[in-house]
Amino acid sequence: MTFSEQPAIANTPSDTDTVPGVATPLTQTVTAAADRSSQAPYLRIENVRKTFGKFVALKDIYLDVYPGEFVCLLGPSGCGKTTLLRIISGLEQQTQGRVLQGGKDVSHLPPSMRDFGIVFQSYALFPNLSATQNVAYGLQNQKVPKAQIETRVSELLDMVGLGGMGHKYPAQLSGGQQQRVALARALALSPGLLLLDEPLSALDAQVRIRLRAEITDLQRRLGITTVMVTHDQAEALAMADRIVVMDKGYIAQVGTPHSVYQHPTSPFVANFIGVMNFLDGVVEADDTVRCGNILLTAPHNTVPPGQAVVIALRPEDMRVIDTPSATLVPNQVKAEVLGREFLGAGYRLDLTLEGNARQPIALEISANRARAMGVESLTALTIQLPPEMIRVFPKENP
Amino acid sequence: MTATSPRPLAPSGTPSGLPSRTKAIDTEAWIMRILLTLGALWLLVGVVLPLIPMIGRSFHDTSGQWVGLGNYVQYLTTPSLVQSFLNSFGVAITTTLLSVGLGFVYAYGLTRTAMPGKLLFRTLGLLPLYIPPLANAIGLIFLFGNQGLVTKGLFGLLPGVDINLYGFNGIVMGEFLYCFPQAVIIMITALNLTDARLYEAATVLGASPVKTFFTVTLPSVKYGLISAIFVCFILAFTDFGVPKVVGGNFNVLATDIYKQVIGQQNFAMGATISVFLLIPSVLAFVIDRLVQRRQTALVSAKSVPLQPKPNPLLDWAMVIFCGLVTLFAVTVFATIILASVVKVWPYDFSLSLKNYNFGTVGGGGYGAYWNSIRMALYTAIFGTAIVFTGAYLVEKGRGLQWLRSVSYFLSTIPLALPGLVLGLAYVFFFNNPIWRIPFTGMAIYNPFHGLYGTMAILVLANIIHFYTVCFLTATTALKQIDPEFEAVSAAMAVPFYKTFWRVTMPLSLPAILEIGIYFFVNAMVTISAIIFLYPANLPLAAVAIINMDDAGDTASAAAMSTLIVLTSLGVRLAYSTLTRGLRQRSAAWLNR
Numbered sequence: 003m004t005f006s007e008q009p010a011i012a013n014t015p016s017d018t019d020t021v022p023g024v025a026t027p028l029t030q031t032v033t034a035a036a037d038r039s040s041q042a043p044y045l046r047i048e049n050v051r052k053t054f055g056k057f058v059a060l061k062d063i064y065l066d067v068y069p070g071e072f073v074c075l076l077g078p079s080g081c082g083k084t085t086l087l088r089i090i091s092g093l094e095q096q097t098q099g100r101v102l103q104g105g106k107d108v109s110h111l112p113p114s115m116r117d118f119g120i121v122f123q124s125y126a127l128f129p130n131l132s133a134t135q136n137v138a139y140g141l142q143n144q145k146v147p148k149a150q151i152e153t154r155v156s157e158l159l160d161m162v163g164l165g166g167m168g169h170k171y172p173a174q175l176s177g178g179q180q181q182r183v184a185l186a187r188a189l190a191l192s193p194g195l196l197l198l199d200e201p202l203s204a205l206d207a208q209v210r211i212r213l214r215a216e217i218t219d220l221q222r223r224l225g226i227t228t229v230m231v232t233h234d235q236a237e238a239l240a241m242a243d244r245i246v247v248m249d250k251g252y253i254a255q256v257g258t259p260h261s262v263y264q265h266p267t268s269p270f271v272a273n274f275i276g277v278m279n280f281l282d283g284v285v286e287a288d289d290t291v292r293c294g295n296i297l298l299t300a301p302h303n304t305v306p307p308g309q310a311v312v313i314a315l316r317p318e319d320m321r322v323i324d325t326p327s328a329t330l331v332p333n334q335v336k337a338e339v340l341g342r343e344f345l346g347a348g349y350r351l352d353l354t355l356e357g358n359a360r361q362p363i364a365l366e367i368s369a370n371r372a373r374a375m376g377v378e379s380l381t382a383l384t385i386q387l388p389p390e391m392i393r394v395f396p397k398e399n400p
Numbered sequence: 401m402t403a404t405s406p407r408p409l410a411p412s413g414t415p416s417g418l419p420s421r422t423k424a425i426d427t428e429a430w431i432m433r434i435l436l437t438l439g440a441l442w443l444l445v446g447v448v449l450p451l452i453p454m455i456g457r458s459f460h461d462t463s464g465q466w467v468g469l470g471n472y473v474q475y476l477t478t479p480s481l482v483q484s485f486l487n488s489f490g491v492a493i494t495t496t497l498l499s500v501g502l503g504f505v506y507a508y509g510l511t512r513t514a515m516p517g518k519l520l521f522r523t524l525g526l527l528p529l530y531i532p533p534l535a536n537a538i539g540l541i542f543l544f545g546n547q548g549l550v551t552k553g554l555f556g557l558l559p560g561v562d563i564n565l566y567g568f569n570g571i572v573m574g575e576f577l578y579c580f581p582q583a584v585i586i587m588i589t590a591l592n593l594t595d596a597r598l599y600e601a602a603t604v605l606g607a608s609p610v611k612t613f614f615t616v617t618l619p620s621v622k623y624g625l626i627s628a629i630f631v632c633f634i635l636a637f638t639d640f641g642v643p644k645v646v647g648g649n650f651n652v653l654a655t656d657i658y659k660q661v662i663g664q665q666n667f668a669m670g671a672t673i674s675v676f677l678l679i680p681s682v683l684a685f686v687i688d689r690l691v692q693r694r695q696t697a698l699v700s701a702k703s704v705p706l707q708p709k710p711n712p713l714l715d716w717a718m719v720i721f722c723g724l725v726t727l728f729a730v731t732v733f734a735t736i737i738l739a740s741v742v743k744v745w746p747y748d749f750s751l752s753l754k755n756y757n758f759g760t761v762g763g764g765g766y767g768a769y770w771n772s773i774r775m776a777l778y779t780a781i782f783g784t785a786i787v788f789t790g791a792y793l794v795e796k797g798r799g800l801q802w803l804r805s806v807s808y809f810l811s812t813i814p815l816a817l818p819g820l821v822l823g824l825a826y827v828f829f830f831n832n833p834i835w836r837i838p839f840t841g842m843a844i845y846n847p848f849h850g851l852y853g854t855m856a857i858l859v860l861a862n863i864i865h866f867y868t869v870c871f872l873t874a875t876t877a878l879k880q881i882d883p884e885f886e887a888v889s890a891a892m893a894v895p896f897y898k899t900f901w902r903v904t905m906p907l908s909l910p911a912i913l914e915i916g917i918y919f920f921v922n923a924m925v926t927i928s929a930i931i932f933l934y935p936a937n938l939p940l941a942a943v944a945i946i947n948m949d950d951a952g953d954t955a956s957a958a959a960m961s962t963l964i965v966l967t968s969l970g971v972r973l974a975y976s977t978l979t980r981g982l983r984q985r986s987a988a989w990l991n992r
Contacts (some may be wrong), residue, residue, distance in 0.1 A: 143898065187892075
């Protein structure tokens with residue numbers, strides 16, 4: 003029962019999927035997404051649809067979650083992510099479709115018969131019970147011997163870093179500590195699936211960043227399959243093995259944080275995750291797009307010539323060219339500085355491109371670089387829109 | 401990416417442990433369904449079914465012959481009876497204007513000014529809540545009646561003033577004392593819910609205090625004001641105790657029903673008048689519900705509470721105003737006590753406890769007093785358990801949504817049922833050993849007939865009579881509890897009834913005790929719901945007051961009133977002490 007010591011599923015350490023900024027856990031338990039997809043999925047959402055009256059909250063959702071995987075449901079409010087989580091838990095009944103967990107159809111089981119632990123945004127800690135009593139709540143009902151409960155609870159509290167604080171009531175704990183108690187309580191019955199419903203949203207920015215590292219660390223150590231709902235893209239990028247981006251009740255894209263950020267498949271995903279510049283254009287040839295009077299090389303383009311498109315480019319992906327030379331560097335554009343904003347670690351410049359004044363774009367450079375350029379008095383510059391960084395999307399009909 | 405191609409699912413970890421769990425959960429779902437059904441049945445028997453024979457009776461004559469609308473025609477063509485209807489209206493409207501008008505100013509003083517002595521005025525202003533309305537009426541007799549202190553000019557020290565107590569004046573004064581604290585409570589709540597930033601905005605925009613009052617204050621308490629108006633109207637329109645004691649020859653609907661039923665044994669006409677009493681109450685109730693539904697939250701979590709600023713002129717004007725109102729209420733209260741401990745009012749003011757020796761007067765004496773305490777205790781215990789469980793099932797239950805909606809609706813109906821109507825309906829429903837099912841010619845034995853003439857039916861009537869206020873209190877308390885508690889418990893496979901016992905109940909303890917007190921106090925002072933129901937071998941204190949007053953033993957009636965008031969106040973005091981202890985013990989989880 004001591005799963006703090008439990009060895010995780012054997013696997014190879016992950017490469018590109020390791021989340022930046024998160025300390026690599028001591029035990030090597032991270033399973034690469036590529037490895038996992040060769041296993042059988044632990045959780046399967048099959049053709050799930052949910053309607054509230056005439057409102058369609060979820061449209062025919064398919065999703066597989068593999069054993070030990072940390073999946074984030076990410077999207078703006080009202081996109082259906084919480085509804086999907088509640089359907090997985092059985093707190094909400096789907097209108098159509100199936101939910102399979104661990105090889106078993108749980109579609110119509112009440113929550114109490116499914117095998118999961120859950121942490122809510124409000125934590126839902128019982129305020130009249132101490133931290134220990136909260137964590138022991140489910141164990142007591144299982145008729146576990148008292149001594150065993152005590153050992154287990156103190157183990158769990160140690161695991162979340164609250165050893166010795168079990169006698170305190172929720173109101174006597176800080177937000178971050180309450181969150182850990184809720185986590186320990188959710189894990190007390192050793193569930194096969196951990197569900198997190200915006201678990202960090204109620205916390206201060208600093209505590210949130212610390213806790214998201216701790217939660218991923220714990221999740222990897224335990225190797226517990228986890229589904230988290232969040233509207234915070236930074237949180238999803240930092241924590242998830244895979245991100246499920248949702249919009250208006252459907253899944254817009256599924257992928258590793260890296261692929262979702264670098265290779266968004268739609269303007270919605272591009273815009274929702276990170277900051278993105280958009281320029282309207284028309285495809286001239288297979289790898290050439292015209293924006294206003296600018297001709298841009300775009301090798302990733304798949305849209306046939308003649309079609310209206312939107313090209314997308316991240317502010318930090320553009321380069322400033324110090325010594326312009328028309329031949330060597332493709333996609334060079336002269337730009338006028340409209341405004342500048344100091345961001346602390348860097349600068350953001352608002353620019354209009356020569357030949358396409360209609361749509362201003364943003365460019366981010368490091369503070370270092372900005373100082374060297376004399377950014378405060380800069381009025382014009384030459385930039386490059388690197389061809390390999392340009393994404394081209396067919397223009398959606400308005 | 402990762403297009404998910406169908407693949408076999410990983411096998412479950414512990415499939416063998418599941419069947420026993422399945423069974424347990426089925427039981428849980430069934431317990432929930434059975435409890436919800438029982439709750440709905442309870443309300444059906446307590447509220448809906450009894451009204452049917454009563455309304456049916458109003459279409460029959462005294463010998464049981466169908467007369468259609470005959471009774472109604474007879475009623476509407478009997479000038480004296482129509483006059484009662486108009487009298488009831490007049491009394492109710494006057495009382496409502498007085499209570500809500502003065503209650504609003506009183507509550508405004510307590511919440512929106514920096515007047516001194518707020519706690520004192522708050523306590524004294526709500527004092528009449530613990531006094532049976534008819535006890536207030538007894539107090540008024542000793543002040544303004546034929547032998548009253550004011551009428552006689554304080555033993556001839558001053559010129560006497562006769563205000564013609566018996567009739568309209570007396571009833572309105574008595575009803576005012578009854579309705580005023582209710583209006584004050586509603587208005588304090590409404591006035592407390594405000595956002596200081598609205599007032600700051602008004603000041604910054606250059607609005608005068610008068611304009612601010614009409615554009616910010618009044619709109620924000622609109623719903624409270626409407627609620628207070630309807631509550632006071634229903635109370636004054638349907639009250640029986642006050643007109644019984646100081647009504648004289650001034651008839652109102654409530655006393656008419658009593659006279660028809662007790663005096664003339666004309667149950668059919670009693671039922672007819674009951675319908676006339678019922679209709680305006682139900683209308684007021686429905687309109688209030690519809691209006692309140694349009695209310696949206698004015699106060700958000702970010703609201704800043706308003707701190708009234710000192711304004712000497714306004715503050716002292718408020719002290720004088722509140723002082724005068726309080727003086728009236730306290731004088732009446734003091735008079736009741738004083739009248740109970742003097743030998744012969746107003747001739748011999750030497751102190752004596754002889755009025756507390758009920759042996760020489762009718763009404764049941766101390767036996768009645770103990771019966772009332774027993775009845776109030778049973779009402780408090782069973783009523784609280786039933787109301788809280790009912791509210792829990794409606795608010796936090798899962799499944800059977802339609803049944804929960806029906807239960808909610810039925811739980812709010814008793815507010816619209818005048819006590820006399822409820823009591824009379826219970827007589828028709830429970831006293832009848834055989835039910836005839838209309839239009840079928842079939843009949844069945846009444847399974848509830850055994851309750852008639854017992855303590856149980858008195859307790860039942862009291863619980864239903866005061867059900868709605870308690871139900872709404874419980875619902876409000878339950879709404880404040882995190883809705884995810886049940887979800888979290890379910891995730892840990894803990895059945896709902898365990899979480900109800902270990903978490904929901906402890907968290908709601910203040911509300912539960914509050915409900916218990918409300919039941920107790922009201923069961924002690926009420927007469928309207930039980931006057932038709934109490935059996936001869938179970939005399940009750942509040943009824944005894946009426947009987948003593950009828951027999952001319954007004955001083956004994958004052959003594960019995962004093963006993964009731966002191967008991968209610970004592971219980972309330974014990975409650976405060978008890979909750980202070982509870983609060984200290986649970987301080988760890990209530991406050992940091």
